[in-house]
Amino acid sequence: MARVLSCIQPTGDVHLGNYLGALRNWVSGQHANDVFHGIVDLHALTVTDTPGELGRNTIELAAMLFAVGLDPLVATVFVQSHVAEHSQLGWIMECTVSFGELSRMTQFKDKSAKREADFVSAGLFTYPALQAADILLYDANEVPVGDDQRQHIEITRDIATRFNHRFGDTFVLPKAVTPPAGARVMDLTDPTSKMSKSSETEAGCVYMLDAPSVIEKKFKRAVTDSDNEVRYDRDAKPGIANLLDILGAVTNTPATTLADQYHQYGSLKSDCGAAVAEMLAPIQQRYNELIGDPAELGRLLRIGAEKATAVAQVTLERAHRAIGFYPR
Ligand code: ATP
Ligand code: LTN
Numbered sequence: 001m002a003r004v005l006s007c008i009q010p011t012g013d014v015h016l017g018n019y020l021g022a023l024r025n026w027v028s029g030q031h032a033n034d035v036f037h038g039i040v041d042l043h044a045l046t047v048t049d050t051p052g053e054l055g056r057n058t059i060e061l062a063a064m065l066f067a068v069g070l071d072p073l074v075a076t077v078f079v080q081s082h083v084a085e086h087s088q089l090g091w092i093m094e095c096t097v098s099f100g101e102l103s104r105m106t107q108f109k110d111k112s113a114k115r116e117a118d119f120v121s122a123g124l125f126t127y128p129a130l131q132a133a134d135i136l137l138y139d140a141n142e143v144p145v146g147d148d149q150r151q152h153i154e155i156t157r158d159i160a161t162r163f164n165h166r167f168g169d170t171f172v173l174p175k176a177v178t179p180p181a182g183a184r185v186m187d188l189t190d191p192t193s194k195m196s197k198s199s200e201t202e203a204g205c206v207y208m209l210d211a212p213s214v215i216e217k218k219f220k221r222a223v224t225d226s227d228n229e230v231r232y233d234r235d236a237k238p239g240i241a242n243l244l245d246i247l248g249a250v251t252n253t254p255a256t257t258l259a260d261q262y263h264q265y266g267s268l269k270s271d272c273g274a275a276v277a278e279m280l281a282p283i284q285q286r287y288n289e290l291i292g293d294p295a296e297l298g299r300l301l302r303i304g305a306e307k308a309t310a311v312a313q314v315t316l317e318r319a320h321r322a323i324g325f326y327p328r
Contacts, residue, residue, distance in 0.1 A: 004029065005140035005174075007038040007080070007131075010057035011047070014064050016206040016276065017185035017195035020249045025144065025179045027069040036138050036308060037070065040080045042087065042130060046123040047111075062297055064208060067287035078304035080134065085312035089133035090126075092319060096159050096166075097129050106151060132156040137312040139172040144179045167322035171315075185246060188222040191238040209284060212277035219243070219273030230262040240265070243272050250275045 006026060014023070026037060039061050041054050048054055058079055070077055080086050102108065105128055112120045123130075135143055135156050143153055153176035160171040185195045189204035199205055206218055224239040232255050234241045244255035247268070251258075262268045290297055320327075 002033045002141040003036070003139055003172075004033045004142045004144065005036045005038070005135055005138050006144055007040045007043075007134055008061065008065075009040050009044045010054060010061045011044050012057070012197040014061065014208045015185075015195055015197055016208070016246070019068065019208060020185050020246070021146070022144075022179065023065070023068050026065075026075070030070060030075040033142070035074075036076045036078070036140070036311075037065065038078055038080050038134060038308075039065070040134065042080045042090075043127060046121050046127055047115075049119070059294065059297060060291065062301055063287050063290040064283075066290055066297075066300060067283050072300045072303050076304050076307045077301070078308040079301055082301065082305040083137075083308045083312050085137055085309065085316045086130065086133050089137055089312075089316055089319060090130040092163075092323070093129035093132045093136075093159055094126050096163050097132070097155065101155060101158065102126065102128060105155070107148065128152050128155050129159070132159045135174050136160055136171045137315045138308075139311070139315060140174045141172065142177045143174050144177050146179075150176050163319070163322075167319075167324075170319055170322045185249075186238065186242040188218055188239075188242070191223060191242045206276060208280060209287065210280075212281070215277045215280070216270065216273035219269045219276070222269055222272075224265050224269075228265060230259055230265065230268060232256045232259040240268070243268055247272045247275055250279050 006022070008018070008022070026035070029035060039058055041058050044054055044057070062077065062079070065077055066072065102125055108125055108127065111124055115124075131152050132155065135153070136159075143149075143156075145153060153174060157173050160173050164170055187193050187195045187199055187204035188206070189201060190199070193199065195205050197205065203218060203221060204223075206215055210218070222239060222243060224243075225237055227237075230240060230244075231237065232241055232244050240259075241255070244258050247253070247258055248255040250272075258268075262271075
């Protein structure tokens with residue numbers, strides 16, 4: 001059984017892209033591997049400065065992770081700041097990566113450029129060192145990530161290799177894996193950009209907690225094209241291809257098969273909206289039950305924190321011994 005680690009930042013409302021591209025695979029993969037799922041609030045702190053916001057986002061994201069079907073007795077779902085070893089190993093990682101290496105990270109260049117008038121924290125720069133700690137603490141063999149995160153897995157491998165070379169074999173080298181045919185969900189109003197919580201308008205983004213009427217309206221208004229022919233062509237007909245991909249992902253049917261079954265945009269849009277609303281209804285119901293029971297959520301997160309800490313402590317201890325800190 002491979003040890004698999006995935007993490008998600010508590011930075012906003014979870015949307016259909018997150019679900020079809022990531023969370024759904026987490027749920028289906030929880031029995032096949034030994035999986036750890038971190039809600040990485042320390043990473044989100046790099047771009048958050050409002051009191052209380054991180055905690056609220058964390059509990060809402062936790063409720064969503066359990067609502068979509070992660071089983072706290074099978075998967076280890078934990079909050080990063082509950083496991084102090086992340087910060088402790090993070091510092092050691094900062095001392096094992098160079099300024100030059102961190103300067104080459106494209107995510108830092110992009111994010112700091114976008115925030116040019118805003119506060120750019122040093123944490124945004126050293127972010128990959130903390131991410132390396134997340135991964136190495138759990139001896140993770142596999143880290144499922146999208147293309148944007150591959151560079152961070154590469155630098156984690158470089159850091160681990162350097163540490164092992166300096167101080168002796170300590171860390172397992174992780175491998176980036178591409179999630180199984182992860183649907184890439186595009187924005188409904190701009191089908192050439194990915195559906196994202198940071199997009200300009202909300203109309204193109206379907207949130208997990210949107211009411212059925214809102215979902216149906218968003219699909220009805222999805223941007224398509226004017227030739228009125230349903231066929232699967234990502235380049236020429238990105239709007240229609242996106243709808244077919246979404247309906248395909250929800251109903252487990254190949255998008256090209258669906259394309260043959262539809263002749264009108266209107267019925268494709270309404271079926272898509274209805275299928276998504278139907279898929280989300282039981283998730284929303286479980287979410288509402290959980291979010292109304294903070295004591296239970298706290299209990300579930302403590303189970304995760306205990307399991308995560310047990311593993312992380314052993315690894316940190318190993319790193320401390322390898323470095324040769326004077327023991328207390
Ligand atoms: P933002 O929406 O602000 O761009 P994000 O949605 O990429 O952020 P992350 O927390 O970085 O959010 O990603 C969580 C997971 O969801 C990642 O595994 C990411 O690959 C996946 N994901 C995000 N957006 C999409 C999308 N539109 N289609 C498929 N997968 C997605
Ligand atoms: N940087 C990632 C989130 C993240 C992560 C991790 C992913 C933090 N630590 C460890 C995988 C493994 C992102 O922005 N999506």
